[in-house]
Amino acid sequence: MYSNKNTDNIIEIQGLSKRYRGQFALNNVDITVPVGVTGLLGPNGSGKSTFIKTILGLVRAEKGHGTVLGMAWPRLVKKLRDKIGYLPEDDCYILGLQGVECVQMMARLSGLPTTEALRRAHEVLDFCDVGQERYRNVETYSTGMRQKLKFAQALVHDPQMIILDEPTTGLDPTQREEFLDRIHDLAHRFEKSILLSTHILHDVQHVCDQVIILVRGEVRLCDTLENLQRPTQSGVRISVIHDGLRFAESLRRDGYDVQCDSDQELRINVKGSQSLQSIWAASKRESVLIQRMDEARNSLEASFIEIVSEKKHAHT
Amino acid sequence: MPILDLGYRPWTGARSGEWWRWSVVARTGISLVWRGTWVKRILLFATIPALITMFGVGVFEQGTRDESYRIAFNRFLMERNREMGPRGRMSEVKELIVDPSSQRHFGWSNMLLWYFRYPQAFWIVVIIGLVAPRLISYDLRSRGYLLYLSRPLSPAGYVFGKACILFFLLAMITTIPALAIYAGGLLLSNDYGSLLQTWDLPFRILLATAVLVLPTSAVALAFSSLTQESRFAAFAWFATWVVGWVTYLVLTGSAMLNESDVNELHRRWLLISPYHVLGHLQQEIFGLIPEQEHMIGPWIVSGLATVIGFYVAHWRVARMLKV
Numbered sequence: 001m002y003s004n005k006n007t008d009n010i011i012e013i014q015g016l017s018k019r020y021r022g023q024f025a026l027n028n029v030d031i032t033v034p035v036g037v038t039g040l041l042g043p044n045g046s047g048k049s050t051f052i053k054t055i056l057g058l059v060r061a062e063k064g065h066g067t068v069l070g071m072a073w074p075r076l077v078k079k080l081r082d083k084i085g086y087l088p089e090d091d092c093y094i095l096g097l098q099g100v101e102c103v104q105m106m107a108r109l110s111g112l113p114t115t116e117a118l119r120r121a122h123e124v125l126d127f128c129d130v131g132q133e134r135y136r137n138v139e140t141y142s143t144g145m146r147q148k149l150k151f152a153q154a155l156v157h158d159p160q161m162i163i164l165d166e167p168t169t170g171l172d173p174t175q176r177e178e179f180l181d182r183i184h185d186l187a188h189r190f191e192k193s194i195l196l197s198t199h200i201l202h203d204v205q206h207v208c209d210q211v212i213i214l215v216r217g218e219v220r221l222c223d224t225l226e227n228l229q230r231p232t233q234s235g236v237r238i239s240v241i242h243d244g245l246r247f248a249e250s251l252r253r254d255g256y257d258v259q260c261d262s263d264q265e266l267r268i269n270v271k272g273s274q275s276l277q278s279i280w281a282a283s284k285r286e287s288v289l290i291q292r293m294d295e296a297r298n299s300l301e302a303s304f305i306e307i308v309s310e311k312k313h314a315h316t
Numbered sequence: 317m318p319i320l321d322l323g324y325r326p327w328t329g330a331r332s333g334e335w336w337r338w339s340v341v342a343r344t345g346i347s348l349v350w351r352g353t354w355v356k357r358i359l360l361f362a363t364i365p366a367l368i369t370m371f372g373v374g375v376f377e378q379g380t381r382d383e384s385y386r387i388a389f390n391r392f393l394m395e396r397n398r399e400m401g402p403r404g405r406m407s408e409v410k411e412l413i414v415d416p417s418s419q420r421h422f423g424w425s426n427m428l429l430w431y432f433r434y435p436q437a438f439w440i441v442v443i444i445g446l447v448a449p450r451l452i453s454y455d456l457r458s459r460g461y462l463l464y465l466s467r468p469l470s471p472a473g474y475v476f477g478k479a480c481i482l483f484f485l486l487a488m489i490t491t492i493p494a495l496a497i498y499a500g501g502l503l504l505s506n507d508y509g510s511l512l513q514t515w516d517l518p519f520r521i522l523l524a525t526a527v528l529v530l531p532t533s534a535v536a537l538a539f540s541s542l543t544q545e546s547r548f549a550a551f552a553w554f555a556t557w558v559v560g561w562v563t564y565l566v567l568t569g570s571a572m573l574n575e576s577d578v579n580e581l582h583r584r585w586l587l588i589s590p591y592h593v594l595g596h597l598q599q600e601i602f603g604l605i606p607e608q609e610h611m612i613g614p615w616i617v618s619g620l621a622t623v624i625g626f627y628v629a630h631w632r633v634a635r636m637l638k639v
Contacts, residue, residue: 056466058637078334078468086466092459095450096348102463108340109467111331120327127324139458153463158327182324190324 009034010161010193011055013073016064018050018217025050027217028063033195037187039204039225040197042214043308048197049089051214052163056086069160082110085154089165089197091146099134099141100125103152110157120156128152129178143170151179155186161193162186168203180206201300211300213307220307228303235269235296236276240288247288254282267296334468341464341477346484349447358443359488365435366493372427373501380417380507389416393426420513424501425602428494428517432524433595436490440532441557443485448536449549451478452629457544461633471633475537475626482533491525524601528594531618534625535590541632557590564589579609587617594618 011033018026025047042048053059055068057077066073069083094102100121107117125134128148133141138149147170154162164183168176184207186192196208204211204225211228213221221228240247244263251258256279257269268279276293283290349355372389379385416423452475455461464474498517502510535556539549567588568581586592593614599605600614 053637058462058465078470081466081468082331084466088459088462088466090459090462092462094344094460094463095454095458096351097344101344105340105344106463106467109337109464109469111333111337111468112327112329113332116329123322123325126322155324186324190326 013066017062024217036209037194039208039211046214047217083160085159085162087150087154087164093138106153107156124152124155163195165197237294237296238266239292337469338473338477342480345481362439362489369431370500374504377504429602444536449546452540453546475629479533486529494521527597531621534622538625538628541629560589
């Protein structure tokens with residue numbers, strides 16, 4: 001098993017630019033992707049897919065240089081593809097081939113010998129939970145099955161880095177959780193570095209260690225998920241059984257800054273002299289049962305919207 | 317969960333070089349094409365002309381020893397060369413009637429040209445029309461090209477891999493049977509001198525195959541890459557041959573009624589018809605055209621078709637990668 005523990009960053013690229021018909025899809029981007037699972041976020045048309053395709057050399061960058069997995073990029077981009085597994089966003093398959101043949105072909109394209117490619121194809125199809133359907137032609141697969149097949153194709157050559165572009169699209173909730181568990185497993189047990197491009201923030205929160213937000217071809221944020229979710233001011237998040245609004249009113253009268261997310265969910269900013277004891281006292285006084293009390297965290301969704309709208313305002 | 321599921325396991329092993337990855341495209345394509353019943357039937361039918369030609373060579377060789385066998389091939393050669401008018405080689409035919417063994421090269425070349433020019437040209441058009449339209453258009457429709465090109469494979473390697481599928485099929489119905497005919501001729505000749513007389517024919521067969529295969533594959537792949545609907549590509553392919561052939565016949569036929577010079581008409585309208593262009597080139601390759609009839613035009617057209625065809629296919633595949 002190889003490890004990328006001794007390199008801190010899997011991608012280090014400076015000055016990356018790409019234009020389509022005069023419009024910048026990527027505008028002088030300096031990007032650093034550390035080892036681990038990285039979420040690549042951004043609104044539609046922000047340049048996520050262009051960035052991924054540029055890394056793989058599928059789209060030629062106008063400017064930019066750096067290293068990917070310690071190899072000179074873009075000079076060695078073809079060699080790099082042996083070390084990268086790519087799950088494309090598009091629904092893509094080879095007409096007429098069975099699932100297992102498709103995965104075997106991808107392994108052979110990555111240089112595995114024919115027999116070994118077939119053995120490996122069965123192994124990763126088992127891992128991706130593709131059962132006997134592997135013997136069916138791929139054009140008969142459901143969307144969810146195709147996602148699993150694409151994942152198997154991305155893994156079959158045991159890449160060091162895996163790029164997943166919208167991987168959970170078309171999966172039912174159970175399959176999605178299982179899929180995210182597999183990503184987690186690959187990252188933490190097998191030390192794969194994963195770049196996950198998605199619109200589903202829940203997926204990012206579930207598996208990612210760090211987040212990069214691209215807006216209009218520029219990197220707006222690159223930070224760890226922990227930092228991003230760290231509260232800007234100390235506070236607590238409270239779940240109550242009922243009468244949350246009445247309880248909020250009572251706390252406001254005591255001088256607390258309270259925000260109600262719903263009748264059961266409250267966020268309370270705790271200032272210097274205020275204490276949690278007085279919140280418990282207020283609940284006893286108002287006969288409101290507190291079900292749970294946690295440290296308040298920023299939501300990823302709120303941060304994402306804030307960053308994206310900041311940029312919009314800047315442009316307008 | 318499968319009972320043998322071992323979870324994810326890393327893989328370590330030696331990988332093949334990057335330069336041969338196109339062969340995976342070719343091998344996968346050939347295995348897919350091989351599943352088609354009609355392709356197998358056509359390949360079977362295409363062996364019949366080879367057997368006939370082999371029989372012809374056998375009769376020729378028998379004619380070198382027994383005069384009564386000469387009638388059959390004499391008539392064949394007379395008719396073939398009379399059809400060509402001034403381009404025919406009647407003097408060699410007359411010599412051959414007297415002493416066939418001295419004109420073995422000429423006799424075999426005529427039979428091989430017949431084999432390439434008539435039955436195999438037809439089968440080539442049919443088999444390419446059946447196979448080639450799907451080769452790239454299916455990948456464009458299902459976005460399969462993304463899977464291929466996300467591995468160490470360039471668009472050029474991808475197109476070359478696809479072209480190799482056609483090269484393989486066309487070799488199965490042209491090169492291999494033609495070489496078998498030649499080998500059969502050597503075995504049937506009972507004369508060591510036949511090898512010295514005809515040693516260049518295998519090379520001419522290879523060159524004739526290349527001239528036939530390269531432009532046809534390139535044009536067929538270009539058609540396939542221009543659309544996601546394989547039926548449009550198939551239509552364009554057959555239309556190119558039929559329209560060119562019919563136009564040539566109409567233009568030369570109507571002028572012949574006015575008793576114009578056939579050879580002049582052939583030269584003037586040759587480039588309109590792909591079938592006649594390739595036929596002319598093969599005639600040149602087998603050395604069956606008099607010096608004064610050599611033309612540069614068909615070589616240029618054939619070369620341009622090859623270059624432009626492959627360029628269009630490559631350009632379309634590379635262009636599809638843009639987001």
